[in-house]
Amino acid sequence: MHGLILRAIQCFLRDIWGAAFWQAIMADLRLPSQGFEAMLTYAPDLGTAVLDRAAARLNRSRDSLLEDMGTYLVSHPRRDGVRRLLRFGGPGFVDFLHSLDHLPGRVRLAVPDLVLPALHVAVLGPDRFRLTVGVAGDALATPMAPLLVGLIRAMADDHGALVMIEAEGHDTTQPLSCQGAAIRIDVLDGHHALARDFRLATPA
Amino acid sequence: MTTPPAPPDAMIPASLLARLVPLHVALAADGRVIGLGPTLQRLVRGGAVPVSVPVSVPASVPFADLFTLRRPLDLAALALGGAVEVGLHADPRHLMRGLALPLPGGGLLLVLAFVDVPAAVRDLDLTEGDFGPTDRTVDLLWLVEANAAVSGELRSLNRRLQGAQAMAQEQALTDPLTGLRNRRALEGALADHCAGVEGFALLQLDLDHFKQVNDSLGHAAGDHVLAEVARVLTQETRAGDTLARLGGDEFVVLLSGMADAARAMQVAHRITRRLSRPIPFEGQPCRIGVSGGLILSPPRTFPQPEALLRQADAALYAAKRAGRGQTVAQGWQA
Known part of the structure; x- marks a missing residue:
């Protein structure tokens, strides 16, 4: 690991x-x-x-701890580096969601031996998304899903978006190669509150 | 052979060009600026106007009023098209590089990008909107920041390893009971001294009656005596001298730069005198003494370390035979 x-x-x-x-x-x-x-x-x-x-x-439970850890990674003052790297995903919360597709590849660019489960964001309808985490049997996918629930919730706060997020469990109607853990995300209001400040330049 | 029909010249509306290339300059045939991308509109005014506020293009300002041309050398050469490098009058720190494209019907389009992107982003407060939709600059910034985080972790790992290594090295050379150097450290110091041109003295010490202290008062008393000997040796020598415990009740003092036999003997006498007094341990006096063998190595002698230790040992043996509590000195015999 x-x-x-x-x-x-x-x-x-x-x-x-x-x-x-x-x-x-x-x-x-x-x-x-x-x-x-x-x-x-x-x-x-x-x-x-x-x-x-x-x-x-x-x-x-381990899952509730992982959810807190996802929130911690984005919102704890000591971990501002992670928040910043995720904010590069785009100006709005929906841009951020779509950027998750490319996150494992991005991470490999910086740390070649850190292999994260594949992430796929599917658009279900206006403001409705499903994030699939890894494939069935992927050892990291199971703990990664609850962590992402916490992380996405904290990123929604950061962008000032009002969202509903819930873990869906494995979608057995999909072909086996797509049966990762799934997360449902409903964006109720993309501009519910003021987004936290983010500038491209690294803070001094 | 038929030539395929030429596509009609597509005119890109200025608003579209602004979205595609926020860093562009359109020039008329006479070298006057007739169009500026939104980012440049802000920057040519010293950055005071945010991008969201519409700014009319400075009406037909000469190119040289807004920009410094660094490559090519003049506007005539620029009109031919090709690679271009320009600076801003409003903020000459940040250079831009790009391509000059001659337009049909005269005029030029300059498509630009910052040379030092992280610095430009920092100083000019650029945002995502300042980069075109196909421009990967923001990804580059992501990578710069991610790499900085990774190399920061590597640096701190290296620092911790370096500290651990230094500590392990120190521990490997120290006698844990007395805090003096151990045999390995002495061997290193002795080899250095023997190879140098300076003279030095080697004093080998052996405690008298140490076994009796251990046997009658126990090992705790023995350990206390050894620590006390180390304290006396430290007090009676200089900071640059090497003090080592070779195990048991054997000690070696390496007096650096000591070429004078009388002064070396003085040091030995002081040590002998102080250790002839009983050392109290839990109300009981521990009576020991010390015998010494002193070898003087004059400047430019380059003795063999093993032979030197053997000769010091022989002098020590002579001191023991002569009745203990004293030091026998000898010169180095090649």
């Missing part, structure tokens, strides 16, 4: 629940407390193991 993913989990757990909580999880798993390096590669099931330990300690 790519260290960037593990590092993101580490920052999320540490920034939200504190360093002691993080160290307790590492101790549970008999791992060194300094955690993970973003630019190294680790065992494939480590991310799930860490999240499951955190979920057990917090008495929550």
Whole structure:
């Protein structure tokens, strides 16, 4: 598993629940407390193991934790870099949604060995979309879907859009190669509130 | 052979051209500006007017009033078309590069792009609307920012590894009980001293009656004595000298730049005198002493490190035989 993913989990757990909580999880798993390096590669099931330990300690489901992590990645002041990279998707929330199609490819441009599940945005009608995450059996697709629910919700806030988002589960009516986890997104109002400031230039 | 019919000259309406190429300049045959893309309309005025406010094209302003031509050299050459590089009078920091296209019926169309995009975006507050729909500049900016994040992570990983390496190296050369250098560190320092032109003295020390302290008062007392010896050695030598514990109750002091036998002996005497006093441990006096073998290596001697240690050992043995609590000095014998 790519260290960037593990590092993101580490920052999320540490920034939200504190360093002691993080160290307790590492101790549970008999791992060194300094955690993970973003630019190294680790065992494939480590991310799930860490999240499951955190979920057990917090008495929550892994999916609800992942949803919070998606929100954290976009809205936490320490993670403004992620928000900025996602805002490059376009001026409005719908532009952002369409840019998700190209996100895994974009990510590979910057970090060639970070392979994310394929994302596909289908237009169901005016202001109605379905995002398919990966294909059935894709190990990362299952945790990625709830994370994206939180992340898209936070990006909607960032763009000032009012949306309804829900995980749909696997669409078994589709051919097997398209049976990823699906997310329904309904845009109720694209300009509900003022969007957060975004400029192309990197903040000093 | 039939020539295919020529397509009719398509005239692109100015509003469409503005959307396609926000950075364009249209010139009449006489070199006057007759059209400017919306981004340039803003920038030629020093950036004060936002793009959304419609600005009429400056009516027939000479090209040279708004732009500095860097390539080609003059308007006559520009009229032929080809590669072009221009600067803005209003903000000469940012150069633009592009193509000059001669138009049918006279005149020119310049299609431009910024040379240093990240700097231009920062200084001129450019937005997505300043780039045409097929212009990949915004993607380039995304990549610049993503790469900066990645290389930042790599840099911090390197810093942490470097720190860990330095710490491991320090630990590998340190005797954990006393904090003095260990045998490996001494070997390195001794090799350096032997290879140098400067003179130096090597003082090999062995504690007297250390075994009795260990046997009668326990290992904690022994460890306390060793730490106390290290403290005395540190106090009686200079900061640049090398102090090592070779294990057990054996110590070596390397006195750098010490070419004078009398002064080296003074150091040895001070150490011997101080360690002849009992060292208290939990109310009990630990009585030890120290015997020393001193070898002086004069300047430009270049001794063999192993032979030097052997000779120091022989001098130490002579001191022990002569009744302990003293130091025997010898010169280096090649």
